[in-house]
Structure formats: C-alpha cells, structure tokens
Amino acid sequence: MLDFSILTDNMDAFLEGFKVTLIASFIALICSFILGTLIAVMRIAPFKPINWIGTTYVEFIRNIPVLVIVFFTYLAGNFGGMAAGIIGLTVYTAAFIAEAIRAGIMSVPRGQMEAARSSGLTYGQAMRMVILPQAVKIVIPPLGNQFINLVKNSSLLAVVAGGDLMYQGDLISASTFVTFDTYIFVGLFYLILTIPLSFGVGYLEKRLARSN
Amino acid sequence: MFKTKKLLKMAFVSTVAAAFLVGCGGGDDAQEDKDVLAQIKEDKKIVFGVKYDTRLFGLKNPSTGDVEGFDIDLSKALAEEMFGPDVKPEYKEVTSKTRVGLLNNGKIDAVVATMTINEERKKEVDFTDVYFDAGQSLLVEKGSKVQGIEDLSKDTTVLAVKGSTSAVNIREKAPEAKVLEFENYAEAFTALKSNKGDALTTDDSILYGMAEEDPSFELVGGTFTEEPYGIAVKKGNKELVDELNKALKSLKDSGKYDEIKDKWIKE
Amino acid sequence: MNLLAPFIEVLTLDNIKFLLEGFMVTLKVAAISIVLSSIIGGLVGTLRYAKIPVVSQLLAVVVETIRNLPLLLIIFFTYFALPEIGIDMEIMTAAIVALTIFESAMLSEIIRSGLNSIDKGQIEAGRSSGLNYIQTLSYIVMPQALRRMVPPIVSQFISLLKDTSLAVVIALPDLLHNGQILYAQTGSGVTPIFTIVALMYFIVNFTLSRVARRLELKQV
Structure with a gap:
C-alpha cells in the first residue's frame, strides 16, 4: 500500500509546492494571454515589418524546447527560480496563444473588417470592437488547453529551484528515500488541477461545436 | 442527470485504477540477489558508478569523451589490484540522487563517486574503509x-x-x-x-x-563537517568489500594511492 | 566590444562536435519514441474510437491520467521510482519509455478525434455495401481521417522532439545536457551557448513544420 505517512508528514511542503504551482500557472496564463494577443495582432497587422516580427517570434519560440527558454531566463536574467520560471513559461506559451488567437481572428470573415473600416472605425477600433469579440468564442477552448499545458509545464520550475510541487516532491523523495509513493502523491496533486480543467475544456468544445 | 452518472462512472473507474497502482506499489521486488563479486568475475568486467560533472573526481572531458579524475584513476587501480588485467573496468554516470538506486538494481557494481559514509546510508548500502577525507x-x-x-x-x-x-x-x-x-x-x-x-x-x-x-x-571558512568518502557496494556483499579494502590498503602501502591523489588534489 | 566575439570564442571545433554528439542523442531518442508512440498511440486511439466495452473505458482512464500529468513527473517516475518495484532501466531506455508513454497518450487523442470527425453515415454506408466493421474502418474512415490528422500529428512530433530536452533531469547526454556542461566548464557566457543550442533545435523543428505544411497544401 501507499505510505500515507509520506503525505501527512510532509503536508506543509506538498501544499506549499501546490500553491506555487497554482500561482505560477495563473500568472503565466494572464501574462501569456496579453503577450499572445499582442503578437497575434502584430501577425495580422497591415504593416509588413510588424508582421514579420510577430511571425519570427511565433516560429522561433514554438520550435525550441520550453526548458531551454526557462534555463536561459534563469541563468542569463536577474531573477529567482519562480520568477524565471513564470517568465520562461510566458514567453513560450504566448507563441501558442498567439497562434490560437490568430486562427480565431482569421475565422471572422474578411468582409467584416472592410465594412467596419468603411464605416469610419480605425484598424485598432475595428479589431477591438468587431473582430475580437467574435474571435473569442473560437479561441476559448484552445486557451483552456494552453492553461492545462501551463500547469503541466510549470513543473519545470523544479529544475531552477522554483519551489513548485515537483521541486518539493524531489526534496521529499531525496530526504525520505521513498520515491515511488512521493511521486504518486505529486501526480495526484497535479491531477486535482488538470482533470477538472480537461473536463471543462471538453465541455466547452462540445457546446461550441453544437452552437455552430 | 446523464452527465453526472457518466462522471461518477469515470470517477469510479479512476479509483479502481488508482487502487491497482497502489497495489503494485506495495509489492516487494522479487529480484534475486546474485553475488556481485561472482558476477564481476563471470562477466570479466566491473562497472563503477562515477560522477561525470565533478572536476578532479569524475569529469567528462568534452574534447576526448573520456571521464577523468581521482575517482576514476583510483577505481582503475583498484580493479587492477583486485583482478589483474582480466577484468575490465567500465564507468557509468551517477549523481547523488541516482547512485543508491543504480547500485541496488545491479546497474553498477560499486559507487566511487564522492560518497560520504554515514549511518543513514549504511542502512542502504555497504561501505569500504575511508578512501578520502573531505569536509x-x-x-x-x-x-x-x-x-x-x-x-x-x-x-x-x-x-x-x-x-x-x-x-x-x-x-x-x-x-x-x-x-x-x-x-x-x-x-x-x-x-x-x-x-x-x-x-x-x-x-x-x-x-x-x-x-x-x-x-x-x-x-x-575552512571545513565545518567531516565527510569521509567510501566506496559503496550493494548490501550483503561482504566479500567484495573485503577485496576492495585489501586492494585499497595495498595501494596505500605501495605509494600508488598518494601518486594518484597528488595528481588530482593540490591543496 | 564586438557582439559576435563571445560566439566565435564558443564555436571551437571541439565544442561543436560535443554539441552535435548531444544532438545525435536527442534525435535518436526522439526517432525511436516517435516510432513507438505512433504504433501505440494509433492502436489506443482506434480502440477507443471503436467503443469496445470495458477496454475503451479503461483506456480512457489511462489516457486521461497520463495526458494530465507533467511529462517531467513521468520521466522522474520512470527513472527514479520504478526501480523501487523492480523495474529499472538505463538512462536512455528510461527516457524513451517515459516519452513513449506520454506521447502515445497525446497521439491517441489526435487519432481518436480524427476518426470521430468522419461522418458516422459513412460507416453505415460502408457496412450496408457489404464491408465488415474493420474493412470499413481501414478502407473508408482511416484514409480520410489520416489526411486530417497529418498537421496535428506532425506538431505532436515536434513537441516530442522538444520534450526530449526534459530528460536532462536524469542526465541523458542530449543536446541541452551537453550545452550545460560547456557553459559550466568554459568561462564563456550563457547566451552564446544557449543561442546555439536553441538554433539547433529550431532548424530541425522548423524544417519539420515546413515539410508538414507542404504536405498539407498538396492534399487540399
């Protein structure tokens, strides 16, 4: 049987790690949503150089490992483990969110932009008031998936001493020599977060599919 | 209503699966214990677990691909002292976190990896005499x-x-x-x-x-603890420990030990 | 100060050789895991699609559990925890096993939803024209579904290639691992080493994604 004393004896550490994982994922989600939206808009902006910056960002970041980004942020920047982890995760996730948002925006018929522009709105206004509200609906399920990925990827904080759930689990298993049970408990803590999120995203996807 | 039922079903199945996993976790490993010394002689090779990232003790040289250091030279000399040229020493990377596990499941025969002898670890593995005094x-x-x-x-x-x-x-x-x-x-x-x-x-x-x-x-600030390094082997291999101790002593007596130590450690 | 100087200093023949050695390990681990997880993921995805009682539900639980865990945990678990119950592996085997478990679960989802996207009416049509269920699946549903699956499958492969880097935590001597060793050993800065490492990953993954896009365009 599982050794529950590992869980009860180290409850404080598990909970502390759980808290860090939760906070880090949440902050990274908000930041990468903002950054991702910005980049998505850059990618479809009617100005080539800005376009190009957005595209380069997305293509470069999507094709390198998130761990490389997290390590680099930690070692080259002046941040602690948790901050470096959050920044690294944000930089990485923003590229994926930008793609999701761009796909959402592209799904709104072109004619609407032209109509909005010809009725006197600026590009920015048309984007904000006409296109984005419609795009949001399509964007929500992939955003949910990115949040799940964020929670899972936040485990990378462990390799830069970020104090998250995985890091605490590592320390517990190193000090108790009971690795199997410790990691099972760590896994259960992650599932508490990710399983409900997965169900939520699945539900949204189904509802959305029905409404179309 | 239907949804809730489905969810409940899902939860039930997960619980069963978890219980199954837990059951597996409790199972004792039924690995048979083979005498490590006999195995070394049979395979004509001894696998040392060494560090790959620790300068002076065990470090992989990027340009040659070889592992170099005090632990490597010492284990090479020990192998030769114990078995002559018949048994080939091999090296496998260990870290502080992996070395006991690798030893217990037989991936390596002995750990020569800046490992401190202490009471806690003595419960897990068998140690030779001290081969290096660190702090x-x-x-x-x-x-x-x-x-x-x-x-x-x-x-x-x-x-x-x-x-x-x-x-x-x-x-x-x-x-x-x-x-x-x-x-x-x-x-x-x-x-x-x-x-x-x-x-x-x-x-x-x-x-x-x-x-x-x-x-x-x-x-x-000098040293504030005593860290006597020992060679660790899988628990219950007294013969191998004795052989290693004997070889260590004769290396010390012959001056070979000091030669290796001076090559790496300059205080 | 010349901005390129630190890069040139790092780019010695030995260092490049050392990094490429690591990259070969990355590619090898990725290639084996891609093959294995395609087989397992394809099988699991199809079995779940076929809605076989008990088997499909059981697979659903396993797949959902794995998909919702961090890969890092699965790697740690495979290498550090499984030996406690008598299953132990070399570093490279452990890395491949952990990646295969995780990526199979991800791929099976892609395959399942690809199959699901094909109109159920086609199965009925196939069945009524005299094909059995397996024949309908393999001649009618699969070929159409596969075409739709190619883009997500390729991006999953790219993810897998990137994910191999996580095996540095169990000291797999891959590209990232060798990069770290160079950084720790040479006086040179972290930026040149990490830039080169990132570029190596980028070149392979970017090429893969371009090839995938071309395939996609050809089919449309």
Whole structure:
C-alpha cells in the first residue's frame, strides 16, 4: 500500500509546492494571454515589418524546447527560480496563444473588417470592437488547453529551484528515500488541477461545436 | 442527470485504477540477489558508478569523451589490484540522487563517486574503509561578504544539490539561510555563476575543482563537517568489500594511492 | 566590444562536435519514441474510437491520467521510482519509455478525434455495401481521417522532439545536457551557448513544420 505517512508528514511542503504551482500557472496564463494577443495582432497587422516580427517570434519560440527558454531566463536574467520560471513559461506559451488567437481572428470573415473600416472605425477600433469579440468564442477552448499545458509545464520550475510541487516532491523523495509513493502523491496533486480543467475544456468544445 | 452518472462512472473507474497502482506499489521486488563479486568475475568486467560533472573526481572531458579524475584513476587501480588485467573496468554516470538506486538494481557494481559514509546510508548500502577525507565548505565569489558559515544570515542564499548530505547539513548549521537545491553540481555551479546565491556548499574536494575551473571563485571558512568518502557496494556483499579494502590498503602501502591523489588534489 | 566575439570564442571545433554528439542523442531518442508512440498511440486511439466495452473505458482512464500529468513527473517516475518495484532501466531506455508513454497518450487523442470527425453515415454506408466493421474502418474512415490528422500529428512530433530536452533531469547526454556542461566548464557566457543550442533545435523543428505544411497544401 501507499505510505500515507509520506503525505501527512510532509503536508506543509506538498501544499506549499501546490500553491506555487497554482500561482505560477495563473500568472503565466494572464501574462501569456496579453503577450499572445499582442503578437497575434502584430501577425495580422497591415504593416509588413510588424508582421514579420510577430511571425519570427511565433516560429522561433514554438520550435525550441520550453526548458531551454526557462534555463536561459534563469541563468542569463536577474531573477529567482519562480520568477524565471513564470517568465520562461510566458514567453513560450504566448507563441501558442498567439497562434490560437490568430486562427480565431482569421475565422471572422474578411468582409467584416472592410465594412467596419468603411464605416469610419480605425484598424485598432475595428479589431477591438468587431473582430475580437467574435474571435473569442473560437479561441476559448484552445486557451483552456494552453492553461492545462501551463500547469503541466510549470513543473519545470523544479529544475531552477522554483519551489513548485515537483521541486518539493524531489526534496521529499531525496530526504525520505521513498520515491515511488512521493511521486504518486505529486501526480495526484497535479491531477486535482488538470482533470477538472480537461473536463471543462471538453465541455466547452462540445457546446461550441453544437452552437455552430 | 446523464452527465453526472457518466462522471461518477469515470470517477469510479479512476479509483479502481488508482487502487491497482497502489497495489503494485506495495509489492516487494522479487529480484534475486546474485553475488556481485561472482558476477564481476563471470562477466570479466566491473562497472563503477562515477560522477561525470565533478572536476578532479569524475569529469567528462568534452574534447576526448573520456571521464577523468581521482575517482576514476583510483577505481582503475583498484580493479587492477583486485583482478589483474582480466577484468575490465567500465564507468557509468551517477549523481547523488541516482547512485543508491543504480547500485541496488545491479546497474553498477560499486559507487566511487564522492560518497560520504554515514549511518543513514549504511542502512542502504555497504561501505569500504575511508578512501578520502573531505569536509563540507563554502565556495563564494572573490570579495564576497560571506567569509564563513557564521556569515550565512537570513539574507543569504546557499546553493546545494538535491539528495546530498551537504544540503541537510547546511540547514542544520545555518538554519537562517535560504537553501536552493539543484539537480547536479554543474547546475548548482552554473547558478552560482549567474548570481543565484551567495555561496555554494558541498565537500571541499568538489569545490576545489570549481575554484580551479573559474579562478574568480574561492573557498572560505575552512571545513565545518567531516565527510569521509567510501566506496559503496550493494548490501550483503561482504566479500567484495573485503577485496576492495585489501586492494585499497595495498595501494596505500605501495605509494600508488598518494601518486594518484597528488595528481588530482593540490591543496 | 564586438557582439559576435563571445560566439566565435564558443564555436571551437571541439565544442561543436560535443554539441552535435548531444544532438545525435536527442534525435535518436526522439526517432525511436516517435516510432513507438505512433504504433501505440494509433492502436489506443482506434480502440477507443471503436467503443469496445470495458477496454475503451479503461483506456480512457489511462489516457486521461497520463495526458494530465507533467511529462517531467513521468520521466522522474520512470527513472527514479520504478526501480523501487523492480523495474529499472538505463538512462536512455528510461527516457524513451517515459516519452513513449506520454506521447502515445497525446497521439491517441489526435487519432481518436480524427476518426470521430468522419461522418458516422459513412460507416453505415460502408457496412450496408457489404464491408465488415474493420474493412470499413481501414478502407473508408482511416484514409480520410489520416489526411486530417497529418498537421496535428506532425506538431505532436515536434513537441516530442522538444520534450526530449526534459530528460536532462536524469542526465541523458542530449543536446541541452551537453550545452550545460560547456557553459559550466568554459568561462564563456550563457547566451552564446544557449543561442546555439536553441538554433539547433529550431532548424530541425522548423524544417519539420515546413515539410508538414507542404504536405498539407498538396492534399487540399
């Protein structure tokens, strides 16, 4: 049987790690949503150089490992483990969110932009008031998936001493020599977060599919 | 209603699966214990678990691909002393975190990897006599305000390696200081170089290697623990321990041991 | 100060050789895991699609559990925890096993939803024209579904290639691992080493994604 004393004896550490994982994922989600939206808009902006910056960002970041980004942020920047982890995760996730948002925006018929522009709105206004509200609906399920990925990827904080759930689990298993049970408990803590999120995203996807 | 039922069903199945997993976790491993010494002679090779990231003791040289250091030379000499040229020494990378596990499941025959003998570990593995006397110390950037363990106040951060005795010790000796733990020495030193802490703590033997690698760092405050290094083998292999001790003693008597030590450790 | 100087200093023949050695390990681990997880993921995805009682539900639980765990945990678990119950592996085997477990679960989802996207009416049509269920699946549903699956499958392969880097935590001597060793050993800065490492990953993954896009365009 599982050794529950590992869980009860180290409850404080598990909970502390759980808290860090939760906070880090949440902050990274908000930041990468903002950054991702910005980049998505850059990618479809009617100005080539800005376009190009957005595209380069997305293509470069999507094709390198998130761990490389997290390590680099930690070692080259002046941040602690948790901050470096959050920044690294944000930089990485923003590229994926930008793609999701761009796909959402592209799904709104072109004619609407032209109509909005010809009725006197600026590009920015048309984007904000006409296109984005419609795009949001399509964007929500992939955003949910990115949040799940964020929670899972936040485990990378462990390799830069970020104090998250995985890091605490590592320390517990190193000090108790009971690795199997410790990691099972760590896994259960992650599932508490990710399983409900997965169900939520699945539900949204189904509802959305029905409404179309 | 239907949805709830489906969810409940899902939850039930997960519980069963979890219980199944738990059941597996409890199962004792039924691995048969074969005598390691006999196995070495049969295979004509002895596999040493050594560090790949610890300068002076065990370090992989990027240009040649060879592992070099005191632990490597010593284990090579021990193998030759014990078995002559018949048994080939081989090396496998271990870290502080992996070495006991690899030993117990037979991936390696002996650990020669800056491993401190202590009571806790004696329950897990068998140790030979002491082959090197190290002590825990601190590595800081030259000119640091930290000049010894007494300077580790609550405003300081100490870097250590997961699963090492030094991580445990430093929490006892400097309970106020913040401790960050990394996967291995390469990462811990990398973090120190990137100003992620005020000091890095581990055995002086390892720190000397880092100071040699980058002379802008130095050891301060002397040693504050005793870390006798021993060679570890899987529990219950007394014969192999005896053979290793005998070989170690004759290397010491013949002067070969000092020769190897002087080659690597310059104090 | 010349901005390129630190890069040139790092780019010695030895260092490049050392990094490429690591990259070969990355590619090898990725290639083996891609093959294995395609087989397992394809099988699991199809079995779940076929809605076989008990088997499909059981697979659903396993797949959902794995998909919702961090890969890092699965790697740690495979290498550090499984030996406690008598299953132990070399570093490289452990890395491949952990990646295969995780990526199979991800791929099976892609395959399942690809199959699901094909109109159910086609199965009925196939069945009524005299094909059995397996024949309908393999001649009618699969070929159409596969075409739709190619883009997500390729991006999953790219993810897998990137994910191999996580095995540095169990000291797999891959590209990232060798990069770290160079950084820890040479006096040179972190930026040149990490830039080169990132570029190596980028070149392979970017090429893969371009090839995938071309395939996609050809089919449309």
